[in-house]
Amino acid sequence: MKDRYESKDIEPAVQAEWEAAGSFAAREDAAKPKYYCLCMFPYPSGRLHMGHVRNYTIGDVLARYMRMQGYNVLQPMGWDAFGLPAENAAIENNVPPAKWTRDNIRHMKGQLKSLGFAIDWSRELATCDADYYRWNQWLFLRMLERGIAYKTTGTVNWDPVDQTVLANEQVIDGRGWRTGALVEKREIPMYYLRITQYAEELLAALDRLPDWPDRVRTMQANWIGRSEGVNLAFPYDIAGNRGELKVFTTRADTIMGVTFVAVAAEHPLAELAAGRDAKLRAFVDECRRGSIMEADLATMEKKGVATGLSVRHPITGAEVPVWVGNYVLMAYGEGAVMGVPGHDERDFAFAKKYGLPILPVIDVAGKPYSTDAWQPWYAEYGVCVHSGPYDGLDFNAATNAIAKDLEAKGLGRKQVVWRLRDWGISRQRYWGCPIPIIHCPTCGDVPVPDDQLPVRLPEDLVPDGSGNPLAKSKAFLECRCPKCGAAARRETDTMDTFVDSSWYFFRFASAGNDRAMVDGRAAYWLPVDQYIGGIEHAILHLLYSRFWTRVMRDCGLTDLDEPFQRLLTQGMVLNEIWFRKPATGRIAYYNPAEIEAGGEGDARKGVLKSDGQPVEYGGIGTMSKSRKNGVDPQDLVERYGADTARLFTMSNVPPEHTFEWSDEGAEGAFRFLKRLWKIVHAHVEGGPAQELDVAALDGPQRDMRRQVHQALVKVGDDIGRRRTFNTAIAATMELLNALGRFADSSPAGRAVMQEALDFMVLVLSPVIPHAAQAMWRGLGHATLVVDERWPQHDPAALVQETVEIVVQVNGRLRARIAVAAGADEAIAREAALADPGVAKFVAGQPVRKLIYVPGKLVNVVV
């Protein structure tokens, strides 16, 4: 064993040993318990960032730990390879997205390998490979057959200059990020997946996921958003147009307080009125330019214009004015809402602004009501007042009575609605999975027959930022109708990339099968036992995967309802954001490493090192390619080695917390590794240790051995149960400090040390697998650590004769006393009261009460 720790000598050699032994190739083996450990696969953005390192190190530690527990472990890796960044890079560098993506994959795969993750690379997949995405297409066709996939219109951001659809991310302050043009809304035909059909099941099943974090289950439940309410209709007869304006409300009890209704700009009534009113026309046009993002909609100034039209109140028959509101979304519900200014904060503000009447119709436990200013209790449940026949009824009674009356008139009924909306999957983009549809002038939209799958995406196109290049590619576009054989055109929309990531975990377990989407191997490995990924995926990706799994189940492809047994949501890795915002065009971001921060003593003032000019501080945010605030882990690996990079990312912070990046800290991890190496080396230099004879140990040796076994128990619990890797590592650091002080070179002392170092190397091996292997050899073992079992602790070693307990007087710490382990209350009481530090504060006062927590504390209440 060398006297200096040199990661550059150790790591490639150990990786070569794993490779030669085929250590990480997973084979289905019904005789062994399986463990499928999966990290969310990366988008091949170009280089690994610290978020990846954190994610994959967590997964790798768990995979290696479970393997040491005797499980047959599968840890695969792949690439979420379709997406927008490849198109942006293509425009910038004039290379096809395919080339850019595959180059990135090659580079990042090398980076992952250098970090020594225990990955079964034989199962690698990339979603941009036709072998993979053909099954997206295949299942999409099954969904069409079952009515789960359907076509309707949807709203998109439209850049009128580039004549192209923009992603939300590409809209900045209402303008296209490349052109700066005001973005418009457009209604275009799109394919949707009927996830709402599974809403009830997706909600109910959350209760059967005890090993998911509560916060994720809560977020999903709220996202699905079951609410009970009443669907009702306001009839109208306007210039010969008879109809009903439909709205949904969860507060039918306030119906007698309705003083207006508001419709979306795209609503037929708005269109009708705009035709004869220039002011309204202008407003409707303005609304069309608004954002399609919910966050914008919820925070923008609520504006409205009266249409001059009115509808009839479904209960009273009174005339109710119709307004157009910029906050009403056509795509949401019926595109209309009823306005109850008395009991809805938004309606209250709207009524104040436009001088509409405010009618209080609910009394909340006698709390005062004034139309002067909104008070939070106005929106609470109460008892109906000024509501004619409903006076005195509470929320439930009023809702029931009103629903009954509406039903009798044929103007409404109770209904359960979901916040969840169907999943629109059409993207007007090139770098994605083609939707397998052919448009025939005579037969209409014709699904591509199974035997013509996959519909291959051409890989040689270079987008230019205007429109979808597929729509300009004759070779792709022109085809024959599968039904009638006439000349036809292919659908040029591709699928949302969330489709790709909704089932890749099945495919890892059916790698290489070119005849079926999944096979029997998936039945062996699935469900994923432990899934690990960023908290930012808590809703969409996980919900889509749960949905997709159920569709596969209903198509007979799996028996599972849920794909992920246990979920760990790692916190994000954050870093500072620095940018410059030019008068026109897109914002320029700079990596924090390029910034000199702290000018004028203010950490939020900075200049760009290269030109000395000021840059703006954008706060702390997630590391992302678009904001250029990533940290390159390669620097860390080259400087300290993979083991230090791994150790560092697992130290200090629990995995679920956000991690604010700082350049300091890696040194500490590196120092620990070097100290561990040194103590192992020093021990090995002393020659082979004798066999451990527990009965022959003296007091200090027994104490040392107790600490070793206590640490072993703690590390196992922290990794196996709590997943708090930071405290596990802290425990090993504490133990190393204790071992450093344990200078006992007697034969028995060296035997204790040998056991301690063997354990230390084994329990740290999931985190620092290369160094652990080298030290394991040094300690005299011929085997590969990856094939070793987790060490068993000796219960006898943990036994303590006396324990220290804390004595409080009136809840304040006054003394520590030693009592025999297992002492009863009488003994503890006597010992506590006898202590001078305690007696001082008791000072002869009678003891009113005494609380004794065995082995921990005595609290004397006087």
Next chain:
RNA sequence: GCCGGGAUGGCGGAAUUGGCAGACGCAGUGGACUCAAAAUCCACCGGAUCGGAAGAUUCUUGCGGGUUCGACUCCCGCUCCCGGCACCA
């Protein structure tokens, strides 16, 4: 705006079921080694008051209340920060 989460020394964090606040690490200070530096090793390291020191007392877990023998932990009301909001992935 809505949904979810967070806040503990100079910094990251620990305290697992309501029971010793500050484990472990970083930074810092002092010392040893060295011609010197780096590296390494040793000691100290939340604030205040008293004390030569050992130590003692007291305050302290974002802010304001509450429950309890006892609250970082539970409850109520705030503030600020982070994630998500359906076309970034």
